[in-house]
Amino acid sequence: MLTALEVFTTVVVGLMVGVEFSVAFVVNPILAGLPGDNGLRGRVHGARMLGAVMPFWYVGSLVLGAVWATAGWDHQGAGLVVIAAGLLAVSVIMSVLLLVPINNRTKTWTTGSLPEDWKEQAARWDRFHHVRVGILIGAFALLAAALA
Numbered sequence: 338m339l340t341a342l343e344v345f346t347t348v349v350v351g352l353m354v355g356v357e358f359s360v361a362f363v364v365n366p367i368l369a370g371l372p373g374d375n376g377l378r379g380r381v382h383g384a385r386m387l388g389a390v391m392p393f394w395y396v397g398s399l400v401l402g403a404v405w406a407t408a409g410w411d412h413q414g415a416g417l418v419v420i421a422a423g424l425l426a427v428s429v430i431m432s433v434l435l436l437v438p439i440n441n442r443t444k445t446w447t448t449g450s451l452p453e454d455w456k457e458q459a460a461r462w463d464r465f466h467h468v469r470v471g472i473l474i475g476a477f478a479l480l481a482a483a484l485a
Contacts, residue, residue, distance in 0.1 A: 339408055346401040347480045350425070353394050354470070354477045360387070361470045365463055374448055380459060384443040395432060399425040402480070414483030421479035428472045435465045 364383065368376030402422035409415050439462040446455060 339405075339412070342401070342405055342408060343480075343484050346398070346405050347477070347484050349394075349401060350398045350421075350473070350477050350480055353391075353398055354473045356387075357466070357470050357473055361463070361466050365459075365466075369459070369463075374451065374455075377446065377448060377451070377455075381443060381446050384440045388437075388440050388444060391432075395425070395429050399429055402476070405480075417479045417483035421476040421483070424472050424476035424479070428469050428476070431465070431469055431472070436462060436469065439465075 360383070365380070368379045370376070399422065402418060402425050406415060406418040406422050409418060439458055442452075442458065443462070446452075452458070
């Protein structure tokens with residue numbers, strides 16, 4: 338049963354890393370490269386859609402990592418899983434404190450009601466997100482190493 342938990346956790350976190358990596362390095366650069374505010378609708382829709390799904394994915398990944406760390410405490414690689422769960426906790430805290438407030442503002446933007454600094458807010462969210470993606474990649478790598 339522990340092996341199933343290990344594989345499931347690694348897959349769930351790995352998929353989350355893939356989604357977040359693609360947002361950071363594919364989707365948002367495409368949207369940012371569009372002229373004027375043409376990328377705004379995509380960013381707003383992404384803020385709404387992913388803002389509804391990702392809290393469950395992040396917290397679920399953290400819970401899975403914590404359960405794996407607890408259940409596999411006396412197994413090889415437990416230290417890696419504990420560190421990975423810690424990184425997942427950092428990503429949740431970082432999300433709540435830094436990214437969610439910007440995301441919540443972004444969800445309300447329309448072409449007629451943009452704040453003057455909307456591009457700066459979007460760039461700030463992107464910078465925080467890049468750091469968070471790095472943290473998530475680290476957590477995923479540690480889980481994969483513990484699985485091996």
